């Protein structure tokens with residue numbers, strides 16, 4: 460039996476009455492941009508994440524960029540500090556502001572931004588830090604907040620892989636004025652296309668960003684600031700509203716499957732799972748010796764895998780000129796050679812997880 464990296468059919472089947480009801484409302488209203496569905500989803504997502512305000516946008520990339528711009532990041536003399544191991548889109552978002560990028564290394568166990576290394580690389584030009592809650596784990600926000608305070612740098616959290624995650628039991632918006640999310644289809648809360656959002660506890664901040672995402676307008680046809688056109692589609696809001704009430708149950712299912720992977724892979728030679736106590740398990744990632752051969756072996760058994768990510772950002776051509784070379788961020792570089800993401804999604808069966816884990820064990824023994 461084939462096991463893909465994600466299966467949307469199962470998610471759509473389980474939520475069909477809800478999304479059909481929202482689509483019916485939309486087709487009744489025929490208001491396709493920034494209408495009732497988006498407004499309702501913004502209130503529902505803010506409430507589910509225990510934030511006061513939600514501004515939806517077109518993508519997670521736009522969410523990060525708009526948050527940085529709102530924080531005053533716009534100039535090549537300003538720097539944005541971010542981890543070298545993340546989706547290229549984190550870097551693309553920061554670069555789009557016009558600021559310079561500074562990459563920091565990761566903790567070799569969690570693969571999250573290392574606060575110590577981030578602190579060492581901070582300069583007086585660092586205007587913002589973008590911790591990335593990679594794979595569903597949450598960064599050490601307390602330590603990063605202390606570092607940011609030294610420079611009066613703002614923290615924009617990249618929570619694109621961490622829907623539903625909290626830090627020490629508290630909402631992420633308690634720790635910085637901007638938390639950015641993506642609704643790319645494979646995310647813990649994904650649309651059937653692109654989408655994103657910024658959560659904040661500040662009403663004036665939310666008002667500015669709402670204006671900015673909609674061409675700098677305030678509902679009419681006058682642009683007051685040079686904004687962007689980056690809005691969540693009403694149709695995507697219909698699906699997101701149907702999926703959101705299932706987020707906790709889906710995250711719990713991910714955690715159960717992750718525990719099963721950990722149990723079966725325990726002691727497997729050549730495999731070291733990236734393990735954390737605080738995750739919503741967007742991805743289940745192992746560090747594997749002979750990673751590419753293992754990946755081929757799994758593919759030959761019909762098992763889909765991913766690599767998140769194969770190249771650290773400081774070595775990607777798009778970010779050339781960032782001042783770092785091969786060898787400068789050894790933990791991120793090594794991780795990129797070893798990591799492999801295994802299938803993990805709502806409604807994936809425990810039997811399938813066992814099959815994947817056993818296929819890995821057989822490869823090594």
Ligand SMILES: Cc1ncc(COP(=O)(O)O)c(C=O)c1O
Pocket residue numbers: 518519520521545546548549591593617619620640641642643653654655
């Ligand atoms: C960590 C991280 N940051 C940013 C993004 C960008 O999100 P989007 O694809 O919605 O622009 C993604 C998703 O691809 C991501 O995983």
